[in-house]
Amino acid sequence: MKTSEYILNHFKEEGVKYAFGITGGVIAPMMDAFDPSKNLELICTAQEQGAATAAEAYSRITQNLGVALATSGPGAINLLNGVGCAYFDSIPIVCITGQVNPNESTWEGGPRQLGFQETDIVRMVGSITKYAVRVDDPKTIRYELEKSIYLARSGRPGPVLLDLPFNTQMAEMDEQDLRSYDVPKQEVDYDLLNKKVDQTIDLIRSAERPVLILGAGVKIGRAQKRTRDLIERLGIPVTPSWGAMDVLPHDNPLFIGGFGVSHGRSGNFAVQNSDLMISLGSRLDTRQTGAKRETFARGAKKVVLDLDKGELYKGRGMVVDVDLPYDINDFLDSIEKKDLPTRDISEWKKRIKTWKENYPICLPEYFNQKDKVNPYVFMDALSDESKEGDIIIPDAGGNLTWTMQGWKVKEGQRLFSAFGHSPMGYAPQAAMGASLASGKGSVTCIVGDGGLKMGIHELETIVRHDLPVKVFLINNHEFGIIKGFQDGLFESRYKATCFEGGLGDTDLLKVARAYGVPTSQINNHGEMRPKIREVLNYEGSIVCSVELKHGEKIMPKAGFGKPIEDSVPLLSREEFNGNMIVPPV
Numbered sequence: 001m002k003t004s005e006y007i008l009n010h011f012k013e014e015g016v017k018y019a020f021g022i023t024g025g026v027i028a029p030m031m032d033a034f035d036p037s038k039n040l041e042l043i044c045t046a047q048e049q050g051a052a053t054a055a056e057a058y059s060r061i062t063q064n065l066g067v068a069l070a071t072s073g074p075g076a077i078n079l080l081n082g083v084g085c086a087y088f089d090s091i092p093i094v095c096i097t098g099q100v101n102p103n104e105s106t107w108e109g110g111p112r113q114l115g116f117q118e119t120d121i122v123r124m125v126g127s128i129t130k131y132a133v134r135v136d137d138p139k140t141i142r143y144e145l146e147k148s149i150y151l152a153r154s155g156r157p158g159p160v161l162l163d164l165p166f167n168t169q170m171a172e173m174d175e176q177d178l179r180s181y182d183v184p185k186q187e188v189d190y191d192l193l194n195k196k197v198d199q200t201i202d203l204i205r206s207a208e209r210p211v212l213i214l215g216a217g218v219k220i221g222r223a224q225k226r227t228r229d230l231i232e233r234l235g236i237p238v239t240p241s242w243g244a245m246d247v248l249p250h251d252n253p254l255f256i257g258g259f260g261v262s263h264g265r266s267g268n269f270a271v272q273n274s275d276l277m278i279s280l281g282s283r284l285d286t287r288q289t290g291a292k293r294e295t296f297a298r299g300a301k302k303v304v305l306d307l308d309k310g311e312l313y314k315g316r317g318m319v320v321d322v323d324l325p326y327d328i329n330d331f332l333d334s335i336e337k338k339d340l341p342t343r344d345i346s347e348w349k350k351r352i353k354t355w356k357e358n359y360p361i362c363l364p365e366y367f368n369q370k371d372k373v374n375p376y377v378f379m380d381a382l383s384d385e386s387k388e389g390d391i392i393i394p395d396a397g398g399n400l401t402w403t404m405q406g407w408k409v410k411e412g413q414r415l416f417s418a419f420g421h422s423p424m425g426y427a428p429q430a431a432m433g434a435s436l437a438s439g440k441g442s443v444t445c446i447v448g449d450g451g452l453k454m455g456i457h458e459l460e461t462i463v464r465h466d467l468p469v470k471v472f473l474i475n476n477h478e479f480g481i482i483k484g485f486q487d488g489l490f491e492s493r494y495k496a497t498c499f500e501g502g503l504g505d506t507d508l509l510k511v512a513r514a515y516g517v518p519t520s521q522i523n524n525h526g527e528m529r530p531k532i533r534e535v536l537n538y539e540g541s542i543v544c545s546v547e548l549k550h551g552e553k554i555m556p557k558a559g560f561g562k563p564i565e566d567s568v569p570l571l572s573r574e575e576f577n578g579n580m581i582v583p584p585v
Contacts, residue, residue: 021096223332
């Protein structure tokens with residue numbers, strides 16, 4: 001068989017059903033090898049960024065590999081945004097790029113470019129892949145493919161890239177002649193792990209105000225059920241990072257809500273007043289801890305589990321009392337065998353319940369808004385109308401933050417975005433991969449007007465494959481988050497963030513209809529819920545514009561350099577101090 005056929009057969013054996021890509025001169029042999037009766041199915045996207053992003057979302061839903069293909073030069077470079085999403089959120093995808101033949105390639109000290117559309121994509125993606133290699137010798141394809149797939153999945157997962165010259169793809173080969181990759185043995189110091197778990201249990205035993213933080217590592221390790229079982233055994237209140245917001249439903253009695261710079265007061269008060277903080281699989285970056293990490297959970301002993309030692313020991317002001325550089329499943333293997341303490345923390349739980357009752361995200365006065373739609377009221381309604389098991393993908397910027405603040409996760413729902421990289425236009429592209437991964441299931445796509453402009457071309461792919469993607473366009477006709485920066489830093493000079501500042505304001509519903517997608521529009525609260533139901537119940541794809549006022553804010557939100565519990569709009573000092581057990585900064 002040809003090398004191209006061998007590669008696709010291998011992906012099929014790995015359980016991959018769909019690959020995403022666009023053809024071109026030097027990827028044509030790979031495209032020609034696709035045969036739905038023999039191999040996986042090719043989904044032709046409108047742009048290569050959409051291919052990589054769809055592959056990333058496909059991987060999230062299936063918890064298997066995602067596959068994206070592109071030609072050399074501009075095609076390969078267009079993959080980079082999706083590759084970045086996979087790298088920073090630890091999603092295993094394999095990118096296959098075509099390349100010019102070796103005799104057409106430039107060399108060290110040679111011309112800038114020799115072959116047409118020749119680009120050294122391997123060097124270019126080095127900082128956002130776990131492994132990238134050019135395969136000049138077809139006889140090494142089995143070794144390189146198996147190595148790439150292993151690295152994509154192992155440890156902290158991520159993207160890999162195989163760059164294949166045209167003649168490598170075309171080469172005839174005998175599978176019996178190919179050398180395989182030997183998977184390295186993984187050594188775990190279980191004695192040290194058990195010692196650290198015992199230290200953690202001692203801290204739990206003495207804690208009066210513990211909180212448990214869940215991060216995306218719980219999902220990456222496929223440990224959701226085991227983690228939920230541990231939560232029930234411990235009885236400790238839980239606050240998730242955005243990457244783990246869908247691990248527990250919102251009505252679980254131990255669920256506090258999210259925490260961080262752009263989240264609600266209840267989660268932040270709980271974390272900041274805790275005397276023990278246990279973090280499982282969260283990076284605890286500055287969007288969560290605040291810019292001054294020394295103020296984060298400052299009165300708490302800290303237990304932090306993260307497989308990536310670079311994340312665990314990044315320091316910058318936060319002292320970790322028990323460090324756990326282990327896979328979450330190794331940690332669970334150890335702690336599940338232990339006798340866990342059953343300390344009475346009922347007063348602490350009552351305090352957290354009071355915070356949740358006193359400080360809802362969607363305030364009562366928001367419902368009285370007459371002019372257009374309040375984003376918090378909309379998210380409250382949309383999450384109410386959604387069903388268990390739904391897939392929800394917000395985009396970037398304000399619509400992402402409003403979703404993550406206001407969404408009430410139900411059992412079995414999947415709620416995710418490209419949290420680390422967060423490019424505008426992610427959600428429509430990811431919705432394609434998520435829908436195909438779920439058997440052409442319905443996907444709720446939440447995107448701003450700026451983001452839809454950057455991903456609207458993939459409506460063509462959605463229509464071509466009859467994918468029931470429900471697009472809710474959160475339409476404030478501006479770049480709202482950046483306008484907020486401009487209010488604080490540039491005396492409200494709205495350059496490049498609104499129509500008056502030079503930004504375009506296209507009628508995106510007209511564009512959607514040009515792609516053959518029906519549209520709807522929500523203008524006020526009175527018509528909101530019936531139209532939400534119509535959109536969610538529509539059989540095919542649809543775009544619904546949710547009209548917001550200019551200048552809608554993200555609230556509450558901690559100011560730069562401020563501890564996360566002291567969010568804008570500021571509480572009176574009397575009220576704020578009344579909520580603090582740990583001394584304020």
